[in-house]
Structure formats: C-alpha cells, structure tokens
Amino acid sequence: MRKENxxxxxxxxxxxxxxxxxxxxxxxxxxxxxxxxxALLDHEVMRYSEIKTRLTNITERxxxxxxxxxxxxxxxxxxxxxxxxxxxxxxxxxxxxxxEKLLIEMQQWGKKHSKE
Amino acid sequence: MRKENxxxxxxxxxxxxxxxxxxxxxxxxxxxxxxxxxALLDHEVMRYSEIKTRLTNITERxxxxxxxxxxxxxxxxxxxxxxxxxxxxxxxxxxxxxxEKLLIEMQQWGKKHSKE
DNA sequence: ACAAGTACCTACAAAATTGTAGGTACCAAC
DNA sequence: GTTGGTACCTACAATTTTGTAGGTACTTGT
Numbered sequence: 256m257r258k259e260n261x262x263x264x265x266x267x268x269x270x271x272x273x274x275x276x277x278x279x280x281x282x283x284x285x286x287x288x289x290x291x292x293x294a295l296l297d298h299e300v301m302r303y304s305e306i307k308t309r310l311t312n313i314t315e316r317x318x319x320x321x322x323x324x325x326x327x328x329x330x331x332x333x334x335x336x337x338x339x340x341x342x343x344x345x346x347x348x349x350x351x352x353x354x355e356k357l358l359i360e361m362q363q364w365g366k367k368h369s370k371e
Numbered sequence: 372m373r374k375e376n377x378x379x380x381x382x383x384x385x386x387x388x389x390x391x392x393x394x395x396x397x398x399x400x401x402x403x404x405x406x407x408x409x410a411l412l413d414h415e416v417m418r419y420s421e422i423k424t425r426l427t428n429i430t431e432r433x434x435x436x437x438x439x440x441x442x443x444x445x446x447x448x449x450x451x452x453x454x455x456x457x458x459x460x461x462x463x464x465x466x467x468x469x470x471e472k473l474l475i476e477m478q479q480w481g482k483k484h485s486k487e
Numbered sequence: 488a489c490a491a492g493t494a495c496c497t498a499c500a501a502a503a504t505t506g507t508a509g510g511t512a513c514c515a516a517c
Numbered sequence: 518g519t520t521g522g523t524a525c526c527t528a529c530a531a532t533t534t535t536g537t538a539g540g541t542a543c544t545t546g547t
Contacts, residue, residue: 266402266428267402269428270402270403270406271485272485274405274406274409274478274481275477275478275479275480275481275482275483275485276405276409276474276477276478276481277405277406277481278481278484278485279477279478279480279481279484280396280399280400280405280477283396284396284400286382286383286386287386289390289392289393289396290386290390290393293390293392312382312385350484353480353484354480356476357473357476357477357480358392360472360473360476361391361392361395361396361473362390362391362392362395363391364391364395364469364470364473365390365391365392365393365394365395366391367391368394368395368466368469369387369388369391369394
C-alpha cells in the first residue's frame with residue numbers, strides 16, 4: 256500500500272538507511288509497538304488473545320498489523336500451532352530482547368520529563 | 372488541525388500519558404526530529420539556514436513544523452534577534468541535552484541491527 | 488526602481504496511517 | 518443445525534502526516 260517512489264517514501268528510506276537512530280525509531284515507533292514489546296518482555300510467551308486483552312484499546316486490525324511488522328523486523332517470534340481452534344503464541348526474539356535496556360531508559364526518561 | 376475527540380487522538384494521548392516510553396517516542400518520533408536534535412547536539416547554536424543546509428532533503432514546511440514542535444516540547448530553544456534581514460538561532464535545551472545518551476544508544480543499536 | 492537575502496507562512500494536494508464494520512475457517516459442544 | 522471460540526482478513530472511511538508551490542516583510546546593495 257505504500258508508493259515506493261513517493262518523496263515521502265524515499266525520504267524515510269534514506270533516513271532509515273543512513274541514521275541508526277532513525278532506523279531504531281522506525282522499528283519501535285508504531286502506535287502500539289512498544290506496548291506489545293513491553294508485554295512480551297515480561298511474559299516469555301503470550302497468545303494473541305492475551306495480548307489483545309492486555310492492550311485494552313487496540314483494535315484487531317491494528318494488533319495484527321503491528322504484530323506482523325514486529326515479526327517482519329525480527330523483534331518478535333510467531334509460533335502457530337496449527338490447531339483448531341487456532342492457537343498462536345508470540346514471544347520476544349533475541350533482537351527484541353536486546354532492546355530492553357533502551358526501552359527501560361526511554362521509560363525512565365519519559366516518566367521524569369512528561370510533567371514539565 | 373487535529374480532531375481532539377477522534378479515537379485516534381484519544382488513543383495516542385492515552386498512551387503518551389500512561390507510558391513513559393511512548394511519551395518519549397512522541398517527542399522524537401517525527402520524521403526529521405532526531406536529525407535536528409543531532410545537529411543541535413553537536414553545534415551549540417545554529418541558524419535556521421544552517422539547519423536547512425544540513426538536512427538536505429527537508430522542505431521548509433517540514434523544517435518549520437518540526438522545529439516548532441521541538442520547541443513546544445521544550446527540547447530546543449529559539450532565539451529571535453529581531454533583526455532585518457531576520458536572524459534566528461536554535462540551540463539545544465537542558466531537556467534536549469538530557470536525551471543525548473539515549474540517542475547515542477539508539478544510534479548504536481540501530482547501526483548494529485540494521486543489517487540483519 | 489529593483490533584486491537579493493532571511494526566516495518564515497498559507498492553501499491545497501498527495502500519501503500514509505488508523506478506525507469501523509463487517510467477514511472467514513475450522514471443529515466441538517449443545 | 519446452530520452457537521461459540523480463536524486468530525485472523527477485507528473493503529471502505531476517517532484522520533493525520535507530508536509534499537508542492539506559491540507568498541510575505543523588511544532592509545541593504547546596485
């Protein structure tokens with residue numbers, strides 16, 4: 256759905272390629288991504304429905320979308336048991352786990368400065 | 372220009388209020404914000420035109436917009452000399468400077484993981 | 488009188504993201 | 518044979534972000 260030759264697209268791609276910070280932000284900047292990551296960082300494995308319950312305001316469309324992107328970026332792992340009714344478990348990947356320290360610091364910075 | 376009662380707006384506000392990480396991301400997540408912050412973190416003061424020259428692909432509309440948001444969020448300081456022709460200098464604030472460590476870590480993480 | 492330089496601003500259009508409201512498949516239990 | 522549960526999907530609409538193409542004010546230099 257993205258136009259791969261729009262100025263917008265090219266600008267973003269350029270930034271992500273040349274700037275480590277921006278690349279990092281593109282991975283965790285989606286609306287619900289850090290919420291999902293935070294959930295998976297302290298749960299080892301979670302079923303789709305458990306994540307949905309935890310993120311009270313998210314819609315299914317958004318949840319699926321963000322999960323898929325996190326998965327494509329290698330931050331989380333999807334495990335489909337191919338059962339009926341479906342059972343799918345998500346867990347954090349090694350790459351995802353390596354973000355933990357950063358996320359904690361972002362949490363602390365945010366808490367400290369959000370009331371200024 | 373934002374609808375202050377749209378689901379979209381409320382969801383974002385809710386996240387920013389309740390989650391330090393998300394708050395942090397909203398401040399630095401704009402398309403050009405970290406580029407601007409990075410520039411100001413290693414220049415002490417920069418004129419508007421200097422920033423524009425450094426961010427080669429940015430348009431004036433976006434530069435002004437991102438500068439204003441960074442200023443509203445207290446990360447940078449605008450100093451208007453009220454001269455003609457205009458002279459306006461931007462510099463990093465104390466709050467902005469306190470992000471430096473985090474940004475460096477994001478840079479390192481990004482550099483390390485962007486080729487996986 | 489006219490161009491040049493600086494730091495903006497504005498209306499409109501294009502593109503991207505997010506939300507709404509439905510639907511699917513499969514099997515088990517009633 | 519209808520219902521319930523799970524993890525999705527899809528079309529469309531609303532919202533938001535970003536880009537394009539112009540314009541402004543003021544003064545100095547030519």
